[in-house]
């Protein structure tokens with residue numbers, strides 16, 4: 091399997107290069123040269139087998155020629171061994187021909203663990219084989235840092251540095267990062283804002299000499315391997331006997347379009363999917379796109395569902411590539427114009443093609459809270475604000491009530507305790523294995539908002555020689 095860039099002007103690469111590269115040299119995103127096709131029997135997986143066996147079947151065409159099957163299976167099994175539910179991704183009834191697919195049983199209580207637990211191990215495996223090491227540097231406003239840290243902790247070939255704005259992330263989020271006891275994990279609290287942290291990371295990557303010296307790398311949401319790992323749970327859910335073999339409608343609370351794009355990939359591989367419903371909060375660029383065919387940038391507003399507070403959904407370019415009939419130069423021109431003008435009209439035919447499978451739906455914070463309250467009243471379950479948006483969007487846009495609805499629960503309610511309490515009056519408890527989070531010892535370095543200070547700290551901690 092080889093991968094091509096959505097902009098058509100970067101070399102095609104094998105899986106391991108795509109894994110380590112992230113963004114293509116022409117500014118595009120890597121996608122498979124062709125969608126591998128699975129027979130209905132493959133999609134059913136080996137009879138009675140668990141999540142790991144299915145994961146291998148679904149993902150193996152994507153790593154073919156690059157990883158051997160036994161090694162890949164071992165990485166998969168290790169990745170999901172730490173999940174605290176034997177089903178890994180349990181399907182819980184919501185009533186009314188609807189189910190919740192719980193994707194929050196990983197170490198950091200959010201669906202990103204599905205991809206990052208595997209990606210951290212894939213990095214380590216590929217780097218060890220090449221005798222290379224990397225330094226991963228990232229900035230977090232709170233919700234993504236811990237998933238990256240848990241993915242990279244104790245990996246031999248990786249040092250990881252995560253910057254967060256001092257005093258501006260919630261205590262649960264900070265503790266999930268700073269209590270990780272691993273020698274290769276380095277938390278830095280910056281005296282500044284999240285934007286300052288992001289600017290520092292950008293400046294580190296733009297410092298060519300440092301970038302090469304430290305072998306800087308990122309595990310951001312455009313990495314193909316993250317999408318690949320997320321395809322599995324769509325197949326897993328669709329083959330569950332509760333759904334009676336009918337093609338499901340998946341409802342997905344969406345930010346960067348990574349998760350729901352994996353649902354699209356599953357469909358392209360042959361999985362019967364009735365529809366993909368994209369849930370948005372007030373930051374509704376995608377919902378507006380599905381309504382109008384126009385992708386238009388707007389200001390970002392903070393909401394109760396911060397992981398969906400985005401301006402431009404980076405993975406959407408992967409869908410556009412197929413809507414543009416995989417014409418890289420045409421998409422490249424469209425994206426350049428989008429960057430310049432802040433808007434893109436795809437035309438009626440492409441808009442119609444997108445709406446044949448996708449629908450969008452937005453909820454403001456008041457409607458999100460109302461949904462959390464309703465779900466609690468109906469089922470006794472607490473859901474986090476992101477998951478609530480998915481459920482409400484799915485219920486609003488399921489065109490055919492006979493189609494089973496599967497709403498993806500992307501975070502555990504205890505990850506967003508204030509919002510859950512504000513909506514329901516109940517403060518959700520952390521799962522048992524995190525119950526002592528508030529007693530654990532924290533480790534982090536406080537640094538000023540200054541590039542030289544951060545660079546010197548990374549050099550010292552990662553044992554780099556430094557600039558002579």
Ligand SMILES: *Cc1c(COP(=O)(O)O)cnc(C)c1O
Nearest residue numbers: 344345346347348349397500501
């Ligand atoms: C990251 C995240 C999302 C958005 O997922 P995308 O793949 O960026 O669309 C939704 N909910 C939660 C809880 C998240 O952490």
